[in-house]
Amino acid sequence: MDLSVKIGALLLKNPLIAASGCFGYGVEYADIVDLSTLGAIVSKGLFLAPREGHPAPRIVETPAGMLNAIGLQGIGARRFVDEKLPELRARGATVFVNVCGTTLDEYVEVSRVVSDAEGVHAIELNISCPNIKEGGIQFGCSLNGTFDVVSAVRKATRLPIIPKLTPNVTDVASFARAAEEAGADAVSLVNTFLAMVIDVETRRPKISNVVGGLSGPAIRPIAVRMVHECRQTVKIPVIGMGGIADARDALEFMIAGATAVEVGTANFVDPFIWSKLLDGIEDYMRRHGIARVVDLVGSLDTRAKDTEWISS
Amino acid sequence: MPVDVAARVVENRPLSRDYNVLSLDAPAIAAVAAPGQFLMVKPGAGSDPLLRRPFSVFEILRGANGAPIGISILSKRIGPSTRLIYDAREGHRVDCLGPLGRPFTVVDPPSDAWMVAGGVGLAPFATLAQAVRARSVRTTLFYGARTGAELFYLDFFRALGVELVLTTEDGSTGERGRVIAPLDRLLGSRSPRSPVMLYACGPEGMLAATARTAIAHGRPCQVSVERVMGCGLGGCYSCVVPMRGEDGRYHHVRSCISGPVLAADRIRWD
Numbered sequence: 001m002d003l004s005v006k007i008g009a010l011l012l013k014n015p016l017i018a019a020s021g022c023f024g025y026g027v028e029y030a031d032i033v034d035l036s037t038l039g040a041i042v043s044k045g046l047f048l049a050p051r052e053g054h055p056a057p058r059i060v061e062t063p064a065g066m067l068n069a070i071g072l073q074g075i076g077a078r079r080f081v082d083e084k085l086p087e088l089r090a091r092g093a094t095v096f097v098n099v100c101g102t103t104l105d106e107y108v109e110v111s112r113v114v115s116d117a118e119g120v121h122a123i124e125l126n127i128s129c130p131n132i133k134e135g136g137i138q139f140g141c142s143l144n145g146t147f148d149v150v151s152a153v154r155k156a157t158r159l160p161i162i163p164k165l166t167p168n169v170t171d172v173a174s175f176a177r178a179a180e181e182a183g184a185d186a187v188s189l190v191n192t193f194l195a196m197v198i199d200v201e202t203r204r205p206k207i208s209n210v211v212g213g214l215s216g217p218a219i220r221p222i223a224v225r226m227v228h229e230c231r232q233t234v235k236i237p238v239i240g241m242g243g244i245a246d247a248r249d250a251l252e253f254m255i256a257g258a259t260a261v262e263v264g265t266a267n268f269v270d271p272f273i274w275s276k277l278l279d280g281i282e283d284y285m286r287r288h289g290i291a292r293v294v295d296l297v298g299s300l301d302t303r304a305k306d307t308e309w310i311s312s
Numbered sequence: 313m314p315v316d317v318a319a320r321v322v323e324n325r326p327l328s329r330d331y332n333v334l335s336l337d338a339p340a341i342a343a344v345a346a347p348g349q350f351l352m353v354k355p356g357a358g359s360d361p362l363l364r365r366p367f368s369v370f371e372i373l374r375g376a377n378g379a380p381i382g383i384s385i386l387s388k389r390i391g392p393s394t395r396l397i398y399d400a401r402e403g404h405r406v407d408c409l410g411p412l413g414r415p416f417t418v419v420d421p422p423s424d425a426w427m428v429a430g431g432v433g434l435a436p437f438a439t440l441a442q443a444v445r446a447r448s449v450r451t452t453l454f455y456g457a458r459t460g461a462e463l464f465y466l467d468f469f470r471a472l473g474v475e476l477v478l479t480t481e482d483g484s485t486g487e488r489g490r491v492i493a494p495l496d497r498l499l500g501s502r503s504p505r506s507p508v509m510l511y512a513c514g515p516e517g518m519l520a521a522t523a524r525t526a527i528a529h530g531r532p533c534q535v536s537v538e539r540v541m542g543c544g545l546g547g548c549y550s551c552v553v554p555m556r557g558e559d560g561r562y563h564h565v566r567s568c569i570s571g572p573v574l575a576a577d578r579i580r581w582d
């Protein structure tokens with residue numbers, strides 16, 4: 001069975017990717033997960049400078065999901081390259097760096113820093129974090145902003161560029177198209193949905209940032225729909241995510257059009273999920289006689305079904 | 313290295329209307345857990361509740377030959393997960409990931425060990441008391457609750473030779489008020505030449521007050537903090553505590569992997 005998928009010129013050994021912000025810098029999991037068995041891991045979002053992020057509480061659980069506003073706490077791109085990347089390299093991990101910026105220049109500079117480092121395989125451009133005041137989502141919520149940041153980073157790196165799109169827009173597919181026109185190699189979606197939870201007894205927000213991003217199984221059907229829309233709009237690969245908790249969920253995204261999938265929240269619940277996902281996908285391929293996992297991508301069957309049931 | 317065990321419930325003992333002790337068949341965790349370490353527990357299948365919850369290892373359960381066969385957790389019913397834990401039946405399975413986090417540093421004589429517990433914050437002190445008493449450390453437990461009926465396991469600690477200083481907010485058992493008053497008094501009357509290590513676990517206000525009291529008396533203090541936690545492994549950055557670093561500035565430290573036991577004098581108590 002061939003589980004490999006291609007993102008631009010990059011061949012991943014399988015379509016399972018650990019989502020940014022949900023897997024630390026990867027090294028936190030190195031003792032319990034063989035990092036080389038994952039398609040890729042995406043680092044926490046990195047700016048040039050270290051950031052402390054928001055005060056706790058930073059998360060709150062919601063029905064079949066969770067709200068987070070971490071605030072992109074991070075050690076900065078250079079410390080990541082110096083302190084984390086060597087171990088990831090030694091462990092044989094395929095590393096995507098989630099690149100953040102408050103300005104166009106910062107996106108370009110962070111991209112340069114990580115492109116010069118050995119062991120970075122792709123850049124996921126974070127233009128969609130809902131939890132910080134400046135930068136990020138202001139690019140991701142404007143078609144021109146999306147085009148400009150992807151174009152600028154395109155000139156600064158030869159690595160595959162994967163803008164991570166926000167679902168907090170009216171038409172996410174138009175943002176995928178803007179990214180494609182600017183030279184992106186793929187798009188990943190969805191980032192979290194901006195949301196809010198209030199403690200009615202105290203009338204206070206349940207997280208310190210007041211609002212945060214909703215993730216988990218609760219958002220999955222919306223995310224699948226958005227991946228489907230992007231698949232129909234762009235030719236570059238779509239990386240799907242949003243509430244994947246088992247192999248069937250991953251397959252659902254692939255059938256909708258995702259070439260690969262990212263898993264975030266479910267990794268919090270079960271850090272050993274990766275081998276279970278892989279086994280489940282392989283089992284499905286065996287049962288359906290599918291030799292190459294790429295044959296599943298976008299295989300959604302929307303033909304009219306026979307209408308016998310209507311009369312029966 | 314932590315393991316994930318679908319642990320069978322071997323006993324569920326209610327202690328009050330809200331507190332219970334759940335005993336779980338988990339020899340792999342019991343064999344390696346150190347005092348102060350915790351588990352990420354998921355009492356129900358499915359996605360509601362979705363996330364695991366952190367629990368201190370309460371007791372190490374041992375078989376007839378003394379070999380570790382399981383662990384227990386002390387729970388207070390406050391939400392959906394702890395409700396499932398309160399209602400769990402023998403034979404149910406509870407997912408336990410652990411042991412996790414950095415344990416207490418256990419002192420040796422001539423230092424004494426003073427443990428300061430509030431409510432469900434008693435949990436890490438059963439195993440710590442065993443560890444310090446095994447080293448013949450003179451040990452005192454300052455233990456506060458709302459009312460006498462919520463002071464648990466007193467005989468367990470007495471049997472280990474732990475001296476008890478009890479307080480209740482309603483005055484029904486021990487001294488009326490909070491544990492900080494007798495702690496401050498006894499630290500004040502203690503010779504500066506007699507070393508003592510403070511250990512604290514409980515509500516945030518109690519931890520902050522214990523830290524201030526320890527600092528005022530120039531005594532070292534380890535606190536076990538509790539934060540809303542997403543993963544327990546350092547992946548999500550939810551459970552941070554502002555701590556003074558080597559550079560003298562405060563940084564957000566993940567309490568799951570740098571703690572849950574942290575040096576009280578380095579925390580910024582907001």
